[in-house]
Amino acid sequence: MRTCHSLLALFTVILAYQVQSQDLMEVKALSSHLFVPYGEDVWVNCSTTFANETVYKSRLKKNETQRGPNWLAVKVHVDDWENSTLYCILDKGNNQHILSPTIVMAYALPSNVTIDLPTKLEEETQYKISCKVYDVAPLEYLTINITRGEDVIDSKSFEGPHVANKTTASHIYYYTAGRSDNSMNFSCEAILQLGPLTKTVKSSNITVQTYSLQEKPIITVQKWIENGTSVTAKCSVANGFPPEDVDLNMLIGDTKVDVNTVQKGGGTVEGTAQLNITYIKLGRKDLTCESHLFTLSTRNAMDVFIYELPTVSFALSRDIVDLEENVTAECNVTNNPETYDPDPETSDPDAETYGLFISVDGKEEKMEQGSMITHTFTASRRTRSLDIMCTAYMIANKNISNSSTQTLEVQYPPEFSESLCPSTFVFVEGKKKIFSCDASGNPTPTVECNADGNSINGVAVRTRDMSGIYTCQAKNQKGIVVKIVTVTAEYAPMSPTVTISTNVTIRTGNSLNITCHSDGFPAPMYSWRIPNDAEVTYSPDKSSMIIHTAARTHNGTYTCVTKNVHGQSEAMQEVTIVSDIINIAVIVCSVVGLLVSLVIVFLVCHYFWKKNRKGVYNLLGIERRQSPQKGKIKSESSVNKTSSV
Structure with a gap:
């Protein structure tokens, strides 16, 4: 009751304020429209300058009326689905009235809101979403929304005519499922827009799971399988979603085999089966792989051939x-x-x-x-x-x-070939090399190589005296064959021999030929080191040179260098060039020297001739001539002294 008195006091203040602020209005309803739950009571108010001359008229049952100095309130019971108009009427006399209406509309919130949608949706497939709103009124103020998560994906608002009772409304929407819808909540909501009031009732959520199985399985197995062996067969399905719900089955012929399924990257599911092949009848068999995902299934098959290895x-x-x-x-x-x-x-x-x-x-x-x-x-x-x-x-x-x-x-009989027995055998002197000559043949032939009674096959050759022409003979039970083999030694150049055409000392203006020779195999190449500024002419192989006109620039040492692949050797020759005056002096000195030599030879010969004379000589007379006449006479022995020459 206190609440009611407080409300009435508040209405009195409001109505007094409105009457004072609007001098021209003598009566006015506080609300032009009222939405009231069906079966409930509601206070309807109006302001008036003469409360005692003001009344409310309505076809709704009035349960209570209250008046204030400048207001009138009536409580009515709303039990009619038709819209009811309440009039606040001020009687001014003389059959003059002032009316202010209030329309009262009954409403009912839905008793239930439902959504009909499968919980498992195949991707790229269209589904019907059905929403139902039960026992709602008034219908013309109803909007049905279909939501996906927080988003409204479709909406329907109802319009007149007015339905004078509760009704059940429905809405159908066709939706194509996609991968992004997986694990999303779908629901329906009923919204009554009652003037400034919004009443919302939602259905329960349906959480959907999307799935896809668009591709056929791929079978991997060897096409030809030996009977009595075990082979691995694989079956894979790409882009199956969700992969954890993909199921794989494999059959060979009509026999089902166990499959071990694993998930790979990118949504691929792979199944592995071990095929133990034991058949009485061999030949072509069907290997089948089936994939299942909820209501979907795909299938693929391939031929395999069971065989046994030929004996x-x-x-x-x-x-x-x-x-x-x-x-x-x-x-x-x-x-x-x-x-x-x-x-x-x-x-x-x-x-x-x-x-x-x-x-x-x-x-x-x-x-x-x-x-x-x-x-x-x-x-x-x-x-x-x-x-x-x-x-x-x-x-x-x-x-x-x-x-x-x-x-x-x-x-077959023996036969020589260049690969087994070369026609030419070359070795380097001083380096050990085994002489080898073989022949093909079956049975294996015996081979002998001889020269002047000396056998060489299988012998290590080192020196050039083993060079020569050898006769090789191969023999087995099927025949005999002979081959000539030339054995050649290669060696470094020997020390060269340098010869000149005249004396080593020549006069200016004369010519001189210097020749060099060295033994070596392969034949050596020749080169020279000569005095600077000396002009010479070489032979084509450079083994010799000619000094056409000797000059003082030709004076010096001439070195011959011989070289091949196995080494090199060299020898020197001094050449002296003199002028004509020096040549005369040399000749004179030579003649004088010759004469002196002859004298010396003569004296030596005379000395030895004299020394070699023999006989007895009387030297007394000589001694007497050499001794004074006075003194003692020498003994007879002295007189008889002899000398042998």
């Missing part, structure tokens, strides 16, 4: 033959071709399963389809052994094959 039986008519003899090879496949199911891709049901070919020394010589082949060939190559191979293969896939090899020994 080969192979034999030769002879194991050892002479050169140019014939041999027959026979080869068979022992597998049973009936273990294979007929291939639906082959039009001929009697088509051969296997093929065979025979190779001689790596060269294919004969090929046939079927399980048996024979081939006769000639052993025409000089080789100690020939590999004869038979290969069995599957006609549908030549890479599936098996081989058997037999070795044929070929015998």
Whole structure:
């Protein structure tokens, strides 16, 4: 009650203020429109200058009326869905009235708001979003929004005519799902815009999960699988979303195999299966991979071929033959071709399963389809052994094959070749080198190389005296062959010999020829070191030079240098050039020297001639002539002294 009295006092103040501020208005409703929940009471107020002459008229039931000095209030019960107009009427007398209306409208908030949308949405697929608003009124003030997260993706506002009761409204919106919608909340909301009031009722949220499976699986496995083996097969699906919900199944024929699934980068899911192949009937089989994601599925298949490796039986008519003899090879496949199911891709049901070919020394010589082949060939190559191979293969896939090899020994007479026994053998003197000469042949031939009774094969040669022409002979049970081999020694140049055409001392103006020779192999090359400014003319190989007109500039040392790949050597020669005066003096001195020499020779000869004279001489007379006549007479022994000359 206190609240009501407070409100009435407040209305009194407001109405008094309005009456005073609007002298021309004698009565006025406080609100032109009122929205009231259906079944509830509401106070309707108006201001008036004469409260006692003012009344409210309405078809709604009035439960209570109150008046103030300048206002009138009435509480009415809203139980009509039709809009009701309440009139505040001031009776001025003389049938004159002043009216101020207030329209009262009943409303009802929705009893429920629902949204209908699948929780799992396939990407790039359109879905219907259905919103329903139950027991709402009035409909013309209703707006239905469809929200995605915080965003309104669609909206519908209802218009008249006025529906005089509660009603259920609905709205349908078609939406295309995308990857960005994953884990988003979708909802519907009902909004009643009641004048300045906004009433909102929302549905519960639906959290959606988007998914996509647009690509077929990719199968990775070897197409040809040997029976009795185990191989790994892989199946991968790209861009599946969400990848953790992608399921992979694999089958070979009608048999399901276990698949281990892992997630790869970029939304790829890969499944791995181990195929243990054990079949009684061989041939083409279907390998299938299926991917499943919620309501979606994709499938892919490929053919694999189950085979067994061909078993080969192979034999030769002879194991050892002479050169140019014939041999027959026979080869068979022992597998049973009936273990294979007929291939639906082959039009001929009697088509051969296997093929065979025979190779001689790596060269294919004969090929046939079927399980048996024979081939006769000639052993025409000089080789100690020939590999004869038979290969069995599957006609549908030549890479599936098996081989058997037999070795044929070929015998033939000896033969020399440059690679085994060169016609020329060169060694460097002083360096050890083994002389080697071999010959091809089967059986292995013996080889001997001789010159003047000396054997050289397998001997280390060092000196040039081992050079010469050798006869090499190769021999085995199939024949004998001979070859001539020249053995040559190479060595560095020997010390050169320098000769001149005249004396080492020549007069100016004369000519002089200087020649150099050195022994070496390969033949040495010649070069000279001569005095500066000396003009000479060389021979083409520079082994000699000519001084055409001797001059003092030719005086000096002339050095001959010889060189080849193994070394070099050199020798010097002094040359003296003199003028004509010096030549005369030299001649005079030479003549004088000759005469002096002759005198000396004469004196020496005379001395020895004199010394070699023999006999007895009486030297007494001489002594007497040499001794004074006085004194003692010498003894007889002295007188009889002899001298031998």
